[in-house]
Amino acid sequence: MKISLIAHDRKKDDLIQFVIAYQEILGEHQLYATGTTGQRIIDETGLQVHRFQSGPLGGDQQIGAMIANNDMDMVIFFRDPLTAQPHEPDITALMRLCDVYHIPLATNMGTAEVLLKGLSEGFIDWRLIKSNSSRS
Numbered sequence: 858m859k860i861s862l863i864a865h866d867r868k869k870d871d872l873i874q875f876v877i878a879y880q881e882i883l884g885e886h887q888l889y890a891t892g893t894t895g896q897r898i899i900d901e902t903g904l905q906v907h908r909f910q911s912g913p914l915g916g917d918q919q920i921g922a923m924i925a926n927n928d929m930d931m932v933i934f935f936r937d938p939l940t941a942q943p944h945e946p947d948i949t950a951l952m953r954l955c956d957v958y959h960i961p962l963a964t965n966m967g968t969a970e971v972l973l974k975g976l977s978e979g980f981i982d983w984r985l986i987k988s989n990s991s992r993s
């Protein structure tokens with residue numbers, strides 16, 4: 858599965874803790890991230906991560922494009938609901954595309970835990986069937 862990991866600045870420490878806690882599950886999948894989040898995951902966990910641009914420079918949109926191409930299976934996005942972001946339209950667009958394409962999206966740690974536990978139990982295997990039809 859292809860999983861995106863994204864966190865706003867004040868949520869990055871939480872995401873790193875989360876990734877360390879679920880490293881065993883995450884390590885079995887292809888990981889993608891916005892630029893700064895991805896660099897921190899690489900530096901602090903040693904997991905392999907494909908890094909896109911930083912969020913404010915288009916990273917959210919690059920992940921959105923993968924969703925629109927049926928090429929992303931899950932998004933874990935620790936948003937900061939208390940800080941205005943310069944690229945708010947990109948964030949809204951990314952979450953909207955998750956809804957358009959029925960992509961599991963967690964915007965906080967509680968939901969992210971449920972998603973990863975569900976992933977390891979096979980609850981998201983339907984994505985393999987759906988994505989095989991259009992992936993090369």
Ligand SMILES: O=C(CO)COP(=O)(O)O
Binds near residue numbers: 866894916
């Ligand atoms: O802003 C972000 C998501 O909207 C995250 O971007 P960075 O990972 O580059 O900080």
